[in-house]
Amino acid sequence: MRSTYLLLFLGIIVPQSSCGTSQQPLNEGANRQYYICDGCVPRELVLAPGVGFDLSSPYGTAAIRYYNGTVVDIGRVEGSPEYKDFMARLSAPYKQYGPPFRTPLDRVEYDLDQAKRRLRRLQKLPSTEDISTLHVMLSKMRYLVMQELHMLPRKIVLSLPYMPNFQPEDLAEAMELADLTPLESFRHFGDSLDNTKAALAGMGTGICEHWQDIQKCDEEQDRFKIKQTLALTYTYDELVVETFLMINPYHFIRVERSRFPDLSYGTWDTDRTNTTYWDTIGRKVVETAKKRNTLPWPVEELVLMGEYAEEKRFLDSIWKALGGSMDVQKLWAPLQRPKFSAEFIAARGAAEMAKRWLGETWGCVEGDWCEGNRD
Ligand SMILES: *[C@@H]1O[C@H](CO)[C@@H](O)[C@H](O)[C@H]1NC(C)=O
Numbered sequence: 001m002r003s004t005y006l007l008l009f010l011g012i013i014v015p016q017s018s019c020g021t022s023q024q025p026l027n028e029g030a031n032r033q034y035y036i037c038d039g040c041v042p043r044e045l046v047l048a049p050g051v052g053f054d055l056s057s058p059y060g061t062a063a064i065r066y067y068n069g070t071v072v073d074i075g076r077v078e079g080s081p082e083y084k085d086f087m088a089r090l091s092a093p094y095k096q097y098g099p100p101f102r103t104p105l106d107r108v109e110y111d112l113d114q115a116k117r118r119l120r121r122l123q124k125l126p127s128t129e130d131i132s133t134l135h136v137m138l139s140k141m142r143y144l145v146m147q148e149l150h151m152l153p154r155k156i157v158l159s160l161p162y163m164p165n166f167q168p169e170d171l172a173e174a175m176e177l178a179d180l181t182p183l184e185s186f187r188h189f190g191d192s193l194d195n196t197k198a199a200l201a202g203m204g205t206g207i208c209e210h211w212q213d214i215q216k217c218d219e220e221q222d223r224f225k226i227k228q229t230l231a232l233t234y235t236y237d238e239l240v241v242e243t244f245l246m247i248n249p250y251h252f253i254r255v256e257r258s259r260f261p262d263l264s265y266g267t268w269d270t271d272r273t274n275t276t277y278w279d280t281i282g283r284k285v286v287e288t289a290k291k292r293n294t295l296p297w298p299v300e301e302l303v304l305m306g307e308y309a310e311e312k313r314f315l316d317s318i319w320k321a322l323g324g325s326m327d328v329q330k331l332w333a334p335l336q337r338p339k340f341s342a343e344f345i346a347a348r349g350a351a352e353m354a355k356r357w358l359g360e361t362w363g364c365v366e367g368d369w370c371e372g373n374r375d
C-alpha cells in the first residue's frame with residue numbers, strides 16, 4: 001500500500017516542487033497521519049553508536065549501544081561529596097524557585113541567588129557551584145566513553161532521577177560546558193530522560209522492535225497494556241520507592257515517590273547487627289506502593305535500579321513483602337535475563353534510546369527508495 005502512495009507522491013508532488021518540502025499523508029491510522037520522509041536517514045547516523053549516561057545519587061554510569069545491537073557497559077564514575085550533596089538537595093519535594101513568591105524571604109533568597117549567578121558569570125565561571133560540579137562529572141563520563149570509542153561523544157541521552165528542583169537551564173549550561181548535546185526525538189523533548197523510563201528501555205519493556213519505521217512502532221506500542229509499575233532504587237545513599245502508571249516508556253504518570261536515606265545500603269553496612277532493617281525495607285516498599293488507595297496495586301511491572309538492588313537480602317525482603325498478594329514470579333522474569341545489571345540498566349536504556357533517536361526519522365516514514373540504507 002505504501003508504494004501506491006509513493007507513486008502518488010512522486011507523480012504529484014515532485015514535478016511541482018523540486019525542493020521537496022511538501023509532504024503527502026501516507027496513512028491515517030488511529031488518529032495519526034503518516035508522511036513519507038523527503039529523504040533517508042543519513043548512513044552515518046544509521047551506523048553511529050548510541051551513548052547513554054545515567055546519573056544516580058552517588059555515581060554516574062555510561063553505556064554504548066552499537067549499530068549491531070550489542071550494548072556495552074562502559075564504566076562508572078564516583079560522585080564527589082559536592083555531587084552527592086547536589087543530587088540529594090535538588091530531589092523532591094518540589095520548592096518553587098523564582099516568582100511568584102510565597103514569602104518576602106523567598107524573594108530575598110531568589111534575588112541573592114540571581115546576584116551571585118551574575119557575579120560568577122562576570123568572573124567567567126559557571127553560573128552556580130552545582131553547574132561546575134555537574135560539569136566535572138559529565139566530563140569524566142565523557143572521557144570514559146572516549147576511551148572506548150576513540151572519539152569524544154557529542155550527542156547523548158542523559159538519564160536522571162526525578163529532580164524537581166533542578167532548573168532545566170542549569171542542566172543545559174552544564175551539558176554545554178561539557179560539550180555535550182542532548183539527543184531528542186519527535187517522541188521525546190527535553191534535555192533528559194527520567195531514569196525509570198530509561199531502565200524500562202534497558203529491560204526492553206514496552207519499547208517497540210521496529211523503531212526504524214515509526215508507523216510499525218506505533219502499532220506495536222498501541223498494543224502495550226497500561227501497567228502499574230513499581231520502581232526501586234537502592235544505593236549506598238538511599239532507597240527510593242516510586243509507583244507509576246506506565247502507558248509506554250515515553251508516557252507515564254508518577255503516582256508516588258518516597259526517598260528513604262535511612263534505609264540505604266549504607267545504613268545496613270554501618271550496623272549489620274540490626275535485626276529489623278530488612279523487614280523495615282519490605283514494609284516501607286509495600287506501604288509506599290499502597291499509599292494512594294488502590295492505585296497502583298497490584299504491581300504488574302518491577303524496575304530495579306542501583307548498585308545494591310541485586311543484593312540477595314534486599315530481593316528476599318521485597319519478595320517476602322510483595323508475596324502472597326500477587327503473582328510475584330513473573331515480576332522477576334525481566335531481571336533474570338542474562339547480563340541484567342541494576343547498576344547499569346538505566347545507562348543501557350539511555351544508550352538504546354540514543355541509538356534510536358539518532359537513527360529514527362522525525363515523525364515520517366522512509367520511502368521505499370531508502371531500502372538497503374540500514375543494512
Ligand atoms: C558489535 O559491534 C561492536 C563494535 O564495533 C563489536 O565490539 C561487537 O563485537 C559487535 N558484536 C557483534 C555481535 O557483532
Ligand SMILES: *[C@@H]1O[C@H](CO)[C@@H](O)[C@H](O)[C@H]1NC(C)=O
Pocket residue numbers: 262263267271274275276277280
Ligand atoms: C534498624 O534499622 C531501621 C531502619 O533503618 C531503624 O528504623 C531502626 O531504628 C534500626 N534499629 C536499631 C536497633 O538500630
